Amino acid sequence: MFNNSLYLRVLLMLFIGSMHAQTFAKTIIVAPNTKVNSLKIAIALASNGDTILVKKGTYASHNTIVNKQVTIIGEGMPVLDAQFKEEVLTIKADHVKLDGFVIQNSKVGDLRDYAGIRIFQARNTTISNNQLKNNFFGIYISDSHQVKIINNTLTGTAQERKAGNGIQGWKSDSIEVARNHVSGHRDGIYFEFVQHSKVYQNVSENNLRYGLHFMFSNDNSFINNKFTTNQAGIAVMYSKRIKMLHNQFNENWGSSIYGLLLKEILDSHIEGNIFYKNTSAIFMESCNRNKIIKNSFLNNGWAIRILSNCEDNQFSINNFKGNSFDVTTNGELLENKFSNNYWDKYEGYDLNKDGKGDVPYRPISLYAQIIERVPQSVILMRSFIVNLLDKVERSIPSITPLSVKDDSPQMKPWKILSK
Amino acid sequence: MFKIAKYISLDIIKSKVIIAYTLLLAAICVSIFMADEDVTKGLVSITTVMLIIVPLVSVVYATTYYFNASEFTELLVSQPISRKNILMGKYLGISAAILGAFLLGVGVPVLLFALSVTGLTLILTGSLLTLCFISLAFLSSVLMRDKAKGIGLALMMWFYCSIIFDGLVLVFLFAFSDYPLEKVLIAITAFNPIDLARILILLQLDIAALMGYTGALYQQFFGSGIGIAFTLIMLMVWFLLPLWASLRIFKKKDL
Numbered sequence: 001m002f003n004n005s006l007y008l009r010v011l012l013m014l015f016i017g018s019m020h021a022q023t024f025a026k027t028i029i030v031a032p033n034t035k036v037n038s039l040k041i042a043i044a045l046a047s048n049g050d051t052i053l054v055k056k057g058t059y060a061s062h063n064t065i066v067n068k069q070v071t072i073i074g075e076g077m078p079v080l081d082a083q084f085k086e087e088v089l090t091i092k093a094d095h096v097k098l099d100g101f102v103i104q105n106s107k108v109g110d111l112r113d114y115a116g117i118r119i120f121q122a123r124n125t126t127i128s129n130n131q132l133k134n135n136f137f138g139i140y141i142s143d144s145h146q147v148k149i150i151n152n153t154l155t156g157t158a159q160e161r162k163a164g165n166g167i168q169g170w171k172s173d174s175i176e177v178a179r180n181h182v183s184g185h186r187d188g189i190y191f192e193f194v195q196h197s198k199v200y201q202n203v204s205e206n207n208l209r210y211g212l213h214f215m216f217s218n219d220n221s222f223i224n225n226k227f228t229t230n231q232a233g234i235a236v237m238y239s240k241r242i243k244m245l246h247n248q249f250n251e252n253w254g255s256s257i258y259g260l261l262l263k264e265i266l267d268s269h270i271e272g273n274i275f276y277k278n279t280s281a282i283f284m285e286s287c288n289r290n291k292i293i294k295n296s297f298l299n300n301g302w303a304i305r306i307l308s309n310c311e312d313n314q315f316s317i318n319n320f321k322g323n324s325f326d327v328t329t330n331g332e333l334l335e336n337k338f339s340n341n342y343w344d345k346y347e348g349y350d351l352n353k354d355g356k357g358d359v360p361y362r363p364i365s366l367y368a369q370i371i372e373r374v375p376q377s378v379i380l381m382r383s384f385i386v387n388l389l390d391k392v393e394r395s396i397p398s399i400t401p402l403s404v405k406d407d408s409p410q411m412k413p414w415k416i417l418s419k
Numbered sequence: 420m421f422k423i424a425k426y427i428s429l430d431i432i433k434s435k436v437i438i439a440y441t442l443l444l445a446a447i448c449v450s451i452f453m454a455d456e457d458v459t460k461g462l463v464s465i466t467t468v469m470l471i472i473v474p475l476v477s478v479v480y481a482t483t484y485y486f487n488a489s490e491f492t493e494l495l496v497s498q499p500i501s502r503k504n505i506l507m508g509k510y511l512g513i514s515a516a517i518l519g520a521f522l523l524g525v526g527v528p529v530l531l532f533a534l535s536v537t538g539l540t541l542i543l544t545g546s547l548l549t550l551c552f553i554s555l556a557f558l559s560s561v562l563m564r565d566k567a568k569g570i571g572l573a574l575m576m577w578f579y580c581s582i583i584f585d586g587l588v589l590v591f592l593f594a595f596s597d598y599p600l601e602k603v604l605i606a607i608t609a610f611n612p613i614d615l616a617r618i619l620i621l622l623q624l625d626i627a628a629l630m631g632y633t634g635a636l637y638q639q640f641f642g643s644g645i646g647i648a649f650t651l652i653m654l655m656v657w658f659l660l661p662l663w664a665s666l667r668i669f670k671k672k673d674l
Contacts, residue, residue: 299459322460370589374596377589379604379637382463383617384471385585 031055039072039080039089040064048093054078054101062086067093074100077131082106087114088135094123098130106135108162115140115164116154119147127152137164138185141172148176156185156207163208169194169217177202187213188230191220200224210235211252222247229253233278235261242268251277258283259300265290272416275300281323284310293317296416302328304363311335319413320344320363324381327363328372333404338363342410347394350411361409364400366393420504420511423495427512428519431484437520440476444524447472452532459624462537465525466620469545470613473521474552475577481513481556482573486566493674506557506669510662514553521549537623544616547654551612552577554661561665561672584611601636609649612657619650 028042028050036042038059042052048069056076063086066072070093079102082088088103098117107114116135119125121143128150132138138154141147154166166182168190169175175197181204182188188204191197191214200223204211211227212234214220221243227234233252236242242265249259259278260270263285270292275281281300282292289312296319297303303323304315308331315337320326321344340356348357367386370377380386393400431437447468451461488509495505525545529538555576563569588607592600608614622641640646 322457374592376596376600376604377592379608379614379618380585380589381621382467382470383585383614384581385589387467388582 025049025051027051027053029053029055030059032057032059038064043068043070046070061088064089066091066096066098069093069095071097072099072101073097074102074130077102079104082114082116084108087118088116090118090120091122091125092120094125096122097126097128099126099128100130102131102133104133104135106137108136108157108164113137113140113164113168115168118142119144122147126150131155135164136162137168138166138182140165140168140170141175142170143172144175145173147172147174149178149180150176151179152181154180154182154185156183158184158206158208160208165190165213166204166207168192169197173197183207187211188227190214191217193217195219197221198223202226203228205229207231212236214239218242221245226250227252231257233258233261235263236265237261237263239264240266240268244268244270244273246272248274248276249278249281250274253277253279255279261285262287262290270295274298275303280305282306284313286310288312290314291316294414294416295319297321297323297326299323301325305329306333306336308332308334313337314339316340317414318342319416321413325365325368325371327404328368329364329401329404330372332401336404338404338406340408340410341406342413343406344413346409346411348409355411357409357411360405360407362394362397362400362405364404365390366400369400420508423500423505423508424511424515427488427509428516431513431516432519436480437516440480440517441520441524444472444521445528448525448528448532452528458533458535459537462529462533462541462620463624465529466541466617466624469525469541470548470617471581473525473545473548474580474613477517477549477552478556478559478573478577479570480517481553482560482570483566484513485509485557485560486569496674502670503666506666510553510557514550517553518546518549521545537620540623541620544619544654547651547658548612548616550658551654551661554658554665557665558661558668561668580611580613584614605637605640609653612654615650615654615657619647 028036028046030036030039030042030052039054039061043066046052046068051071051073054074056078058079058081060083061080062082066089077100080088082105084105084107086107088106103116106116115137116132116139117127118140123145125144126148127139130152132152132154134157139149149167156163156166163186165187166185166189167177167180171193173195175194177189177199179201183206185207186209188207188211189199194217197220203226205228207230209232211230215237216239218240223245224247226248228250230252234249252259257279259275259281261283265287266289268290270290271294273295275295276298278300280302281297282304284306287310291314293316299322302325303320304327306329308329311334313336316339318341320341326343326345343361343363346357346361348359348361350357366389448465451464455461492505526542529542556573559572559576560569563572608618618641641650
């Protein structure tokens, strides 16, 4: 009897509790010079499902921990400032939404990665419309699922020793990163062990290292992003089944800087991208079974540098225009197919008027091979003798690898819609 | 001196060869610019053509003209005019005419279609190249008494600068590829005016490729103010030194 009544009472309490949470979800208002004058107090007062409305103002936030399922909305871009003492925010609960804040001045650390917003072991988190300024790391997602990072602006410190990554994902799944703008960080977007994620319509520019960098991250797609003037370009490694569609890789210049560096990328699809004015547009090492189609390579130093440990890659329907060198390699290229590309250096003819040249095009020039062997000979570029040697080699190939050729080069450039 | 220069320039301008040269250059430039909307690519093509044609025409035409007017020179020498004035007058006259042709043929189209730092560099280096090769033509003319030999020597100079030299550099690069050659190569380029001109323009055009790890040092040197000054000064040396040498020889030469 006694047991039974306790049971009932507990049940009743639970029922009332859940009723309370659902029907009486309250809104807590945070404003300066009131009782609730910080986000921390508001979270302590809140219960799951509540909304916290933060009024305009500047609030100190030394690693405020969000451990309840709340929606936090900033009104008039309130500022959360860690004053270089700690992280700004850590989200540990599921179903948290954070919208409309300026989040700034996280601590810089050598041992710990202090972040503007840290998302740790959370699900269904949405971070939208925030401005992150002057943080060491911007948004750090670890061990989380279904996280959405939408329409934020991240500006790093732009100082080499004080810059962490803009948006970092670690050991996470199904992340969506969309319409963000990242600059002045170390890596604009960095993923490690991140699966099934989508990165689209972001701009990552003027970062201190890579605009985009990922490792061991399979089945992700990168669509309609723009990567411009990052100090080391883009580097993606050790991943499978990646989709990179309609991105722009612009003006990544300098020694060992690559528009897109691919290392051990397998079974991936690179389509419809524009590579403009990079030192090396694509550099491939140990990459197998990739499809590189419908891309435009414009005014790059090297359009494609592919090492001979790459196999079964397909290069089709691409445009190669105004590149100093179209393709170079360090040995024989086996089983890599070039077909139906447009090469502006092609000098063949098309007698049957089917739009395809009647003689194959060999994209690797003799001079490109010479440079590969003796890099200093770049000083002879565009000299008469080099042109002469190239012409001779084109008609009687002897040094350049015979296997690399496009049997159906296009006479006219493909009309590839930019964006 | 200026009177002689004026007379010679007017004489050359009337000749069909120089008109043909102007028209050829203009036709090449305009057709390249018309054919491709990409101005930079056009400039690349013009550079390639210019680096071959301009030195060739300058050196051959100047030598030929010098020998064809040898009787006129003898006449002038019999007058109370110093030999220095005679030779300088000739140099000024011939170079003014050929330079004018170059500026009309290449300068005007480039200014019209591709007014940029690159375009201006192209015009400047082209002009300096013209002057260099006219100097070299004078040197070969005063060295040789016979017209055929003179033209032969002039052609050899052109051949050396545009093909043989680069071929030797390539062989040298392969032979010593294990050594850090960048600095040596920078010094070596100074021995060929065409290379100097090419690199100066190249740095404006193919920066992306040159910026690779291979070209970093070249970019650092030739791209810097000192490097550009070095290139221009070396080009000036290439036009003043042969001129000075030919002046010395001409002064003592038994005509």
